[in-house]
Amino acid sequence: MTTLLLHLADFNERRWADGYAAALPGHKVVTRADQYDPAEVDYIFIWKPKADAFDGLTNLKAILSLGAGVDAVLRHPNLPANVPVVRFMDRSLTQQMCDYILSGVLAHHRLDTRFARDKAAKRWSQLYPAPAWNTTVGVMGLGMIGSEAIRLLGAIGFKTRGWARSKKEIEGTPTFAGPEEFDAFLAETDILVNVLPLTPETHGILNYDTVSKLRRGGLDGYGPALINCGRGGHQREADLIKALTDGTLGSASLDVFETEPLPQESPLWELDNVLFTPHIAGASTEKTGVAFFSHVILDHEAGKPLPNVVDRSRGY
Template identity: 40%
Template sequence: MSGDALVFYSSVDNAQAWRSALIAELPDLDVRIEPDVGNPADIRYALCWTPPAGFFARFPNLQLVVNLGAGVDSLMQRDDLVPVKFARLNDPGMEAMMASYVIFAVTRYARDIPAFERATRRGEWHYIHPRPLFEIKVGVLGLGELGAAAAKALAAMGYAVWGWSRSPKEIPGVTARTGREGLERVLAESDIVVCLVPLTPQTHHLLGAAELALMPRGAKLVNVSRGALVDEAALVEALRSGHLAEATLDVFETEPLPKEHPLWSLDNVLITPHVASITVPELAARDVAESIRRVRQGLPPLHEVDPRRGY
């Protein structure tokens, strides 16, 4: 309807699929896809993934911004947003995709697959006796919706799972810790560390040279949250020295990862292009529609973000 429209922007998502999914959930919603936004004054809601600088400044009546993903750090740093309600997406499809990626990355290391991949390239029959999963300690940093789902799935498979988060959490099969001491213990006790912490000013370079040095020699790192959580120069050094044996990285401080970046040259690094989890329109549109209904009634949206915390 005129005067109650949503603008959609994403350079990687299927805009028409999102339009269809949103209208199926909320038939009266006027969905406009950038750049065809019509009268900017009509826009009340925005569903976006990393829009360009100045994008939001055109919409004087904006009330709700929903981020097309779980991490909202890019929205917190903008100067083109008036005070609005922020929400992030969280849907079963996103959780399942993230858990599947984490299970793949952790199990690839638990079953020594990189060693077999290298042996295959050498044409060598290289036997390594498998370790039972309960002997393999996995630390999951960040126990929000995505982190909790991944930790729970790993525990259900039989891994020994530690978790770390800002606030105390109770997850079946997971030994959860908090605080600086808790972080140091999880790093020191884990064979494999999975990073799913939201990026905030407090977590920028959460894993620097000192933190990476706490991990046991030969440990592995999986980062599926944000690249800036890890000091990449310190990570490269830890991987080159052999202190860290392997890393699976889906996120980077600069994306796409520059061609000259030293991570490309390391054969103990698996690089994927920020694909660990994506939003599924048919599932996530339900949450977006419900958030819009709530905002229309003067209520907070689902999965509201606290700008002071950054998540």
């Protein structure tokens, strides 16, 4: 009998277990140590693995990660060396992330934080934002989410460009690759969107030096802007606070933070040019997560290859 272990910090494991039990008849779904012999576990479904997450799991066939980002899994000190890690990625998550990106791009393009300041000051000051084709959105990370965001942004009139670690081709969009082309990518970008995976190379990439290289004078003189819905480790918050205060950045949308929940003493709470959300840009639900990974397990048991296997050397 195939055994699936659920190890889900911050989630109701019982509800997920019930969902998997219904989707995987004939399989054993467990959540507590007294329910199973660790050596019998074939798959572990995890989120934010604790120190003992992999103890005794000597016969794992795959590690199934609820998150699209797997940095917390890959840095676990006891991660089994030769077990494939499968990350979650489906249409629902991609659409949610693109919804967040499009709403942020439109908010910054339409100068929402500028008009919010006017409202707070009871100041009637008319300014008509330029059409979308005057604004260039640069997307960092050209996987499923980044590529779809570029397609959707182009469809509503924005100019787009993309940057990734290695060269990617996207029809109708200039793309850049590697550190040698990073500055050229930034130089013509008005709104910078980050959906990169978090790796040692991308840690802290959203810093003062990076945002200072964005195009000046765009967004009717109120730009540039930053949208980070990647990982909190991508940003150096002290640098962003400085940039948002001294005008290097006109505004930002931040969904992820170096420390979560964001500490009460963080100056980000007080900045009126930051659109703030508590890491909710995209997430799997029990319905979508169970549907995706139950198919992964059934297909794998039938001899089919695992999808979305992480390349540990690249970090995604």
